[in-house]
Amino acid sequence: MAAEKEKNIPQLDDKLKHIAFIMDGNGRWAQRRGMPRMAGHRAGAKTFQTLSHYCADVGLKIMTVYAFSTENWKRPAAEVNALMELMDYYLDNSERLMRKRSIRFRFIGDTTALPEKLQRKIADLEDSTKNNDMILNIALNYGARAEITRAYRVLRERGIENPTEQDVSDAMYTGGFADPDLIVRTGGDLRISNFLLWQAAYSELYFTDKLWPELTTDDIDEIIREFYTRKRRFGDV
Ligand code: IPE
Ligand code: IPE
Ligand code: MG
Numbered sequence: 001m002a003a004e005k006e007k008n009i010p011q012l013d014d015k016l017k018h019i020a021f022i023m024d025g026n027g028r029w030a031q032r033r034g035m036p037r038m039a040g041h042r043a044g045a046k047t048f049q050t051l052s053h054y055c056a057d058v059g060l061k062i063m064t065v066y067a068f069s070t071e072n073w074k075r076p077a078a079e080v081n082a083l084m085e086l087m088d089y090y091l092d093n094s095e096r097l098m099r100k101r102s103i104r105f106r107f108i109g110d111t112t113a114l115p116e117k118l119q120r121k122i123a124d125l126e127d128s129t130k131n132n133d134m135i136l137n138i139a140l141n142y143g144a145r146a147e148i149t150r151a152y153r154v155l156r157e158r159g160i161e162n163p164t165e166q167d168v169s170d171a172m173y174t175g176g177f178a179d180p181d182l183i184v185r186t187g188g189d190l191r192i193s194n195f196l197l198w199q200a201a202y203s204e205l206y207f208t209d210k211l212w213p214e215l216t217t218d219d220i221d222e223i224i225r226e227f228y229t230r231k232r233r234f235g236d237v
Helices: 002-006 026-032 037-057 077-097 115-126 142-159 167-169 218-225
Strands: 016-021 062-069 103-108 132-142 182-185 204-206
Touching: 002 103, 026 037, 037 062, 037 077, 037 132, 062 077, 077 115, 103 115, 132 142, 142 167, 182 218, 204 218
Parallel strands: 016 062, 016 182, 062 132, 103 132, 182 204
Antiparallel strands: none
8 A cells, every 4th residue: 555655646537537458468478488378367367456456546437348259259168168267266256356446347248148157146246336436347258249239139129210329329238338538458469359349439549569467557557647648639620
């Protein structure tokens, strides 16, 4: 705590309410150390924990993380199963791992395709944290195209035939929440990989070669500092 005070934690304002992270590079982080890819996912889970605490400390209102995409099912079954187990462990221990931060968990993506015990834990965690402050969206079995396709069904169910942009936004998993001001991707690849395509219309993008398990709170400070040098015009002059 003392170290954190010395660190001069930046405090955010309404210009930066929502940061979304594409947490990429876990596998490469492990492989470079001669370790199995799963070791990278475990290291990545620690980074996620540290950085979500830090984002709550700096006063971020919404943090979204891409944890598992609709395309990640293509991976070998052993890796997919181990990732589900890791998620299960995290959910079991999330109260303890939150370390008194007031974090409201939300899961975005098609969670109905996840193992049933995971679905129950997700529902419980969403419910038990619903009055907390920082919204933490965990994108799990998430794909932006699947989300947009689902939005068509949602709109039909809502009886909306000629939707406005607001109606479409409201039909997304993120309906009712501000779009990301900033999307950060680690791991060096310059792509979006089917993440938040609708919501990213005017997001600032930040790419770093650092692998996800290497990202530190100092990097978050630098990312925030760099964000505040940008001029967002939203099409205006
Ligand atoms: C990101 O790390 C985590 C998930 C997609 C689950 P990767 O597993 O994609 O790591 P690299 O990109 O292969 O290094
Ligand atoms: C994006 O990483 C998805 C997540 C971080 C969960 P990938 O590793 O799946 O992306 P690609 O395959 O390099 O585009
Ligand atoms: Mg990857």
